[in-house]
Amino acid sequence: MAKKIIGKILIIVAVAVMIILVGYDVYSVEYQKVEAARQAEEDARREIEMLEEIKSTEAREIAEFDRDYGALKDEFAAGIDELSEKLNSQISSIDELKDITTQKMNASKKLKDGLSQMSIPGPLKDYYELEMKFLESDINAMALVLDYYNSSSYSTFDDGEIDAAYWESSYWLREAEAEMERAYSQYDLEYLLES
Amino acid sequence: MTEKLKSKRLKIILSIMSVFMAACIIFLVYLIVVACLVEKDRQAQLALWESQKHTLSDESLADSDKIIDEDYPSHYTAADKAAVVDYSKLTAEDFFPLKISIPSIELEWVSYEGADSKTLEQGPSHIEETPLPGDIGRCAISGHRTTYGSPFLRVDELRYGDLIYLETIGGEIFTYVVTGQNIVNPRDVYVLEGFYKKELLLTTCHPKYSAAKRLTIIAELVNLYPLEWGYAEVDDG
Numbered sequence: 001m002a003k004k005i006i007g008k009i010l011i012i013v014a015v016a017v018m019i020i021l022v023g024y025d026v027y028s029v030e031y032q033k034v035e036a037a038r039q040a041e042e043d044a045r046r047e048i049e050m051l052e053e054i055k056s057t058e059a060r061e062i063a064e065f066d067r068d069y070g071a072l073k074d075e076f077a078a079g080i081d082e083l084s085e086k087l088n089s090q091i092s093s094i095d096e097l098k099d100i101t102t103q104k105m106n107a108s109k110k111l112k113d114g115l116s117q118m119s120i121p122g123p124l125k126d127y128y129e130l131e132m133k134f135l136e137s138d139i140n141a142m143a144l145v146l147d148y149y150n151s152s153s154y155s156t157f158d159d160g161e162i163d164a165a166y167w168e169s170s171y172w173l174r175e176a177e178a179e180m181e182r183a184y185s186q187y188d189l190e191y192l193l194e195s
Numbered sequence: 196m197t198e199k200l201k202s203k204r205l206k207i208i209l210s211i212m213s214v215f216m217a218a219c220i221i222f223l224v225y226l227i228v229v230a231c232l233v234e235k236d237r238q239a240q241l242a243l244w245e246s247q248k249h250t251l252s253d254e255s256l257a258d259s260d261k262i263i264d265e266d267y268p269s270h271y272t273a274a275d276k277a278a279v280v281d282y283s284k285l286t287a288e289d290f291f292p293l294k295i296s297i298p299s300i301e302l303e304w305v306s307y308e309g310a311d312s313k314t315l316e317q318g319p320s321h322i323e324e325t326p327l328p329g330d331i332g333r334c335a336i337s338g339h340r341t342t343y344g345s346p347f348l349r350v351d352e353l354r355y356g357d358l359i360y361l362e363t364i365g366g367e368i369f370t371y372v373v374t375g376q377n378i379v380n381p382r383d384v385y386v387l388e389g390f391y392k393k394e395l396l397l398t399t400c401h402p403k404y405s406a407a408k409r410l411t412i413i414a415e416l417v418n419l420y421p422l423e424w425g426y427a428e429v430d431d432g
Contacts, residue, residue, distance in 0.1 A: 084422050092298035094356040094372045097419065104422045145420045154372065154417040155331075155393035162420065 059187040061121035066184075066192045072114045079107045098149045105142035108135055123186065127179045134172035141165035233344035240305040240318065244294055248364050282330045290327050290363050295319055295336065299357040300349040306361075310337040319346050325387055325396070328361045328369045329416060333389030335396040340403055340410075347399035350412055351376070359395060359414050371395040371414035379409050386411050 083100050091097060112135040120128045144162045151157045184190050291308035310320040319338030326332035338347035353373050361369040371394070378401055379386055386396065386409075393416035401410035 080422055087419060087422055090296055090298045090358070090360055092358055093354075094358065094417070097358070100422070101420070148418070148420075153392060154415050156391060159418065166420075 055187060058121055058123055059189060062124060062184065062187055062189055063192065065118065065121050065124060066189070069115060069118060072111055076107055076111045080104065083107075094149060098146060101142055101145050101149065105139055105146070108138045108142065111135060112139065123183045124180075127176055127183055130172055130176035130179050134169060134176050137165060137169040137172055141169050230344075237304060237318070237344055240292075241294070241303065244292060244305045244364065248366065282327060285327060287321065287323070287327060289365075291321060293328070293364065294360075294362045296360040296362070297350075297353070297357065298360075299354075300352050302346065302349070304338070304344075304346045306336055310335075315339060316343045318344070319397075322387065322398075326389065328363070328395070329393060331389065331391060331393055333387055333394045333396045333413075335387050335398060337398045340399040340401070347397065348403070350397055350399055351401075351410055353397075353412050358417075359397070361395070369395075370417050370419050372417045373412060373414045375413040377411045377413070379411060381406070381409055383409070392416075 083104050086100055087097075091100070112132065115128070115131060115135070141162065144165050148154070148157055148159060148162060181190070181193060184193055287308040292305050294303065295306045296303045304318045306319045306321060307314050307317055308321050308323065310322045314320045315337065316339075319336050321327075322335040322337055325335040328334050338350075339345060340347050340350075353376065355373055355375070357373040359371040359373065361371070363369075374394075377386065386398070389396075395414040395416070397412040397414070399410050400406045401408040
């Protein structure tokens with residue numbers, strides 16, 4: 001009788017131990033799952049915070065670049081407007097024409113030098129490359145126009161190269177502007193393009 | 196007797212001098228009136244030309260399409276377009292009357308087609324047998340040097356590199372740069388012959404107040420390339 005009771009007790013204990021072990025295992029697995037999920041959530045939150053911090057730093061850098069380069073560009077554009085106005089009024093000699101073209105070329109060189117000395121924010125690296133290409137092709141176009149004005153015969157001069165340079169210049173300008181718009185919109189800075 | 200004779204002679208001399216002075220004054224007044232009338236006429240012609248130009252621009256430059264009938268990139272000048280225009284389809288009516296301007300000698304006149312004496316009285320005129328503005332060869336424009344408003348009075352002051360503008364009523368501006376100056380005999384019509392260049396020839400009498408020689412100014416078509424920010428509207432084509 002006693003043996004039977006002891007046997008039952010042992011079975012009960014063994015079952016209980018088994019239940020406890022299985023229960024613990026299930027608990028620990030579930031706990032790990034919950035913990036992992038919490039950790040993942042925490043990591044994601046931290047990542048978002050970090051990205052936002054980086055983004056706000058980059059946005060600030062872009063805004064600063066826009067302010068500094070914008071000032072240079074405004075000065076450049078005002079100079080070009082003035083030169084265009086001169087060109088549209090009837091100028092009296094080819095020397096004046098050469099002088100105006102040289103001034104235009106120098107204005108582009110000055111803007112290029114100004115840009116190359118600026119610190120470029122990471123997101124605007126592509127824009128920088130494209131803007132430099134635009135300015136280089138613009139300077140090249142003006143150099144070709146000067147060659148033309150210095151040539152011995154204007155009506156027999158092959159000006160296909162000038163046309164190509166003009167086309168290239170406008171192409172790089174459009175590309176640079178598109179890239180700038182893309183970068184600015186990524187940082188919600190489109191309003192800077194309107195000013 | 197002698198006194199009377201002297202007095203009579205004096206009177207005659209005084210009368211002759213008075214008549215001579217009166218004639219001089221009348222001639223001077225005549226010159227001034229003629230100059231004023233010619234200047235007024237020149238101004239009237241320019242005003243008429245400008246008004247016709249504005250009327251045409253209000254009508255979307257309909258007629259100018261005859262000269263330039265395709266869409267070109269915005270940086271194309273009249274010289275560029277002229278390079279691809281089929282001149283065989285054009286007549287002088289598509290270009291004339293046009294305005295000729297030379298800023299370095301402050302010249303601004305309306306120029307007409309046909310260099311006959313009647314047309315030349317109105318202003319500088321295109322010699323019919325020569326090419327049209329922008330075309331290959333020498334487009335020749337003749338003008339009076341000292342009469343009928345003296346449109347070409349100062350052309351001898353033109354120097355290498357000076358610019359000459361021909362503006363059509365459709366708004367196309369052909370710009371020429373002075374490349375040479377010659378004095379030739381009236382019979383030397385070879386100067387009208389152009390070869391492969393697109394040139395303009397201004398011709399007038401030489402020296403002033405004489406028709407013994409002809410003063411010719413040769414100019415070549417030149418492009419005025421625009422300087423706009425990025426030539427923004429250049430065609431992708």
